[in-house]
Amino acid sequence: MKKIALCPGTYDPMTEGHRDIICRCSKIFDRVIVLVSNNPKKMPLYSLKKRIYFIDKSLKEIKNVEIMSYDGLLIDIAKEKKANVIIKGLRAITDFEYEFQMAQMNKKLAPNIETFFMVSNPRYAYLSSSAVKEVASLNGCIKDLVPKEIEKYIINSFKNNSFD
Amino acid sequence: MKKIALCPGTYDPMTEGHRDIICRCSKIFDRVIVLVSNNPKKMPLYSLKKRIYFIDKSLKEIKNVEIMSYDGLLIDIAKEKKANVIIKGLRAITDFEYEFQMAQMNKKLAPNIETFFMVSNPRYAYLSSSAVKEVASLNGCIKDLVPKEIEKYIINSFKNNSFD
Amino acid sequence: MKKIALCPGTYDPMTEGHRDIICRCSKIFDRVIVLVSNNPKKMPLYSLKKRIYFIDKSLKEIKNVEIMSYDGLLIDIAKEKKANVIIKGLRAITDFEYEFQMAQMNKKLAPNIETFFMVSNPRYAYLSSSAVKEVASLNGCIKDLVPKEIEKYIINSFKNNSFD
Amino acid sequence: MKKIALCPGTYDPMTEGHRDIICRCSKIFDRVIVLVSNNPKKMPLYSLKKRIYFIDKSLKEIKNVEIMSYDGLLIDIAKEKKANVIIKGLRAITDFEYEFQMAQMNKKLAPNIETFFMVSNPRYAYLSSSAVKEVASLNGCIKDLVPKEIEKYIINSFKNNSFD
Amino acid sequence: MKKIALCPGTYDPMTEGHRDIICRCSKIFDRVIVLVSNNPKKMPLYSLKKRIYFIDKSLKEIKNVEIMSYDGLLIDIAKEKKANVIIKGLRAITDFEYEFQMAQMNKKLAPNIETFFMVSNPRYAYLSSSAVKEVASLNGCIKDLVPKEIEKYIINSFKNNSFD
Amino acid sequence: MKKIALCPGTYDPMTEGHRDIICRCSKIFDRVIVLVSNNPKKMPLYSLKKRIYFIDKSLKEIKNVEIMSYDGLLIDIAKEKKANVIIKGLRAITDFEYEFQMAQMNKKLAPNIETFFMVSNPRYAYLSSSAVKEVASLNGCIKDLVPKEIEKYIINSFKNNSFD
Numbered sequence A, B, C, D, E, F: 001m002k003k004i005a006l007c008p009g010t011y012d013p014m015t016e017g018h019r020d021i022i023c024r025c026s027k028i029f030d031r032v033i034v035l036v037s038n039n040p041k042k043m044p045l046y047s048l049k050k051r052i053y054f055i056d057k058s059l060k061e062i063k064n065v066e067i068m069s070y071d072g073l074l075i076d077i078a079k080e081k082k083a084n085v086i087i088k089g090l091r092a093i094t095d096f097e098y099e100f101q102m103a104q105m106n107k108k109l110a111p112n113i114e115t116f117f118m119v120s121n122p123r124y125a126y127l128s129s130s131a132v133k134e135v136a137s138l139n140g141c142i143k144d145l146v147p148k149e150i151e152k153y154i155i156n157s158f159k160n161n162s163f164d
Helices: A016-027 A048-059 A074-080 A093-109 A129-137 A148-159 B018-025 B048-061 B073-081 B094-110 B129-137 B147-161 C017-026 C048-059 C075-081 C093-109 C130-136 C148-159 D016-026 D049-060 D074-079 D093-108 D129-137 D147-161 E017-028 E048-059 E074-080 E093-109 E129-137 E150-159 F018-025 F048-059 F074-080 F093-109 F129-137 F148-159
Strands: A004-009 A031-037 A066-069 A087-092 A114-119 B004-009 B031-037 B066-071 B086-091 B113-117 C004-007 C031-035 C065-070 C085-090 C115-121 D004-009 D032-039 D064-070 D086-090 D115-119 E006-008 E031-037 E065-070 E085-090 E115-117 F004-009 F031-038 F065-070 F085-090 F114-120
Touching: A004 D115, A016 A031, A016 A048, A016 A114, A048 A066, A048 A148, A048 F114, A087 C065, A093 A114, A093 A129, A093 B004, A093 C130, A114 B094, A114 D064, A129 E093, A129 E150, A129 F048, A148 C004, A148 E006, B004 B018, B004 B073, B004 C093, B018 B031, B018 B048, B018 B086, B031 D016, B048 B066, B048 B147, B048 D016, B066 B073, B066 F074, B073 B094, B086 E115, B094 B113, B094 D093, B094 F129, B113 C085, B129 B147, B129 C093, B129 D016, B147 F129, C004 C017, C004 C075, C017 C031, C017 C085, C017 C115, C017 E150, C031 C048, C048 C065, C048 C093, C048 C148, C048 F065, C065 C075, C075 C093, C085 C093, C115 E065, C115 F129, C130 E074, D004 D016, D004 D074, D016 D032, D016 D086, D016 F065, D032 D049, D049 D064, D049 D147, D049 F129, D064 D074, D074 D086, D074 D093, D093 D115, D129 F093, E006 E074, E017 E031, E017 E085, E031 E048, E048 E065, E065 E074, E074 E093, E085 E093, E093 E115, E093 F114, E115 F093, E129 E150, F004 F018, F004 F074, F018 F048, F018 F085, F018 F114, F018 F129, F031 F048, F048 F148, F065 F074, F085 F093, F093 F114, F129 F148
Parallel strands: A004 A031, A004 A087, A031 A066, A087 A114, B004 B031, B004 B086, B031 B066, B086 B113, C004 C031, C004 C085, C031 C065, C085 C115, D004 D032, D004 D086, D032 D064, D086 D115, E006 E031, E006 E085, E031 E065, E085 E115, F004 F031, F004 F085, F031 F065, F085 F114
Antiparallel strands: A114 B113, C115 D115, E115 F114
């Protein structure tokens, strides 16, 4: 039976760290669904449309990946999509604690869905969407921080102060 | 293509926490290989033969699981067995730090093999092989700490001081 | 001399984890005072009145527990109530760091009052008030997450969008 | 009913950090029992007799403290002594993880006995029995690291290489 | 060649912990520049002018220290000032994780500038600018928490609700 | 006045991570002393002579670095050499906790000597002397794990089982 993995996140915006995790995942599972959170409480800088556009441009060479937005409970989407696994990339201990509790909560709510944690490539260990936004907003260089396919879009979005 | 996962460990002895991880794993991957370390530096209490026997008794109802010992580099076995994934169960932060470094080292040595971390069931969060041995050696109750199929063997091994 | 323990918190809302800690506490100390923070900076979802109501319904069978709100410095209330001990439940490392610093600060401000940390029951390790609100707001099942006496009130509060 | 607290440890040797925790404890509980582990696996430097002697000299002004050795399962002693609480001093996160798991294990084995964690006085946060031994063995100054009542005994024990 | 160290922060307000780090630093490096962040996203309570005033009063006896505000990328100022080192004081693990990632990001953006971490004096381990504000806002005693030169200014600022 | 930094360690054997820290250090301080611990309690695999030889070969292009062994208290050597700073490289949180306590202890014993922590290059975050020995002993590839100048010596030492 085909195995389906979810890669949930806000992706505000996609980083090289995200791409690394998704690519590695796509070699293990039959289908990978990148789930972009539409939860307004996260107060993303980029519009949902733009965030999906960035993911799409960054992953276009990977065949078994789909992109989708969601705004309900993660495990409800997981059940609907018949996913077997939720994938979370970990960079650090503090990530881990929060994700650890979420994984246990999700396990209680949906015992048949597993959460697997993957370790970021050390090269991207310092990388986060907020760091990218911080650096870009202060005109720092974001080369190697985001997929090269979207680098100039991100620079321009800060130049033009337009994130939709 | 079939996906193969390795569950490496010393299993000295098998606990309910180990069984939980292996069972959950066996539902996601086509084949699961429980790899029992034969590294004498770990100075296990139980003989390799006994440790394998305990695993075997505890998992006999799971079809797609095999048990195997190893004494070389984990990623060499992984390549030989054409495994895609190494599975590690995490109970705590300090586990995580060590396993995190091992995962990055293994990624460097074998870029095509992934390490996935799974979170222990909270019920087993306090459980470790050393805790089982500590409790059993002081005549404490080990019910629910080890698979019931091996509980009385472990109690007897301490009574008779025989671990071979 | 009677020993008095404080259990301070926002309780927004009470969870099964809170109840577990308070009950265990009530067996050790002569009086337990559940202190509900009225600090508006915490921006609770539920009104103070409602939060106290939930605690009251959840604990009504415990004789030596009182409920009280406060809005000043915790150690000032502690002195006023002649409390000997502040009790904090810990679920995780990140909790611990913050609470560790608060305990040291409180020790400096009031050397005679001790902070004791208790470990959550593993069954509730993933539980927090925010997790309860997250799940309830997305229509997830909150059975076993909050005391059964208040479960339906919480479900209704989200249905009616009324938290006063 | 009288409340009894246990302060278990190896006390190899007693430090100012240990004394601080025990003294603070003695103000909250009716009786405090300092439990000195006689587990040979810990391979203490000082003999059990000497370790007890050091504790005794350091605590002689505290009325409600007793000293006792033990070599079985901690919770068995706790039940025998009708203790309500096990006290553990925490200096750091790595302490915490291990003690956290022990507390959960003990809770499972003896549901009526609580573990309370206390935070070391920041002045002693860097202090441990091993640090004391390390410093003393290299002729460093141990003033303020151990109770002044035992300072010269410890210095002499290293001079004479006699720990019995 | 002269070595220059930067001590960046929000200093909202200066604490005894900050002063301790800066003083110790001034003995190792030829010049120390205290860099006060003017980033409005941090939403400081005190105006930039007031924060600089507090630092100035607290450090006036140290010859080789200068104070300066900045609002761009830290490493851009570092390059402009020909600084060799960024100094960060650490109190706790969670500090460390964030600062660890920032240090790696800064290393990538400016390979010639090092980040050095210093451990707070244990006496100040519980101290932070937010703790000072919390205590002062609730009329608690802030003696020993902030440099004595600014203690009464801070108390007054809360009395008069004036932070400019 | 010249500033002197110590880089203490067991260096059993030197890794690329060690070299990275020492090189970066040598650009900030006037003199760097690599201090090789001769403490037999650490039970190093390689003889002191061999460990010094490896460091020497790996650092020969750096002018202001000296190598020295020591077997007393670190801060005694530090005083004797008139060192201003002890440098420690950090890879992970568990490192940090231990080093944090050592730094505070050393600060108490020698208030004029500072400990500075540096963050490993992410590329070496998974690297430790034990990992190198583990991999080499199992015939794994150690390229990029140790300085290339000593790579073949280490491989041979395991082939010939000769570490003196």
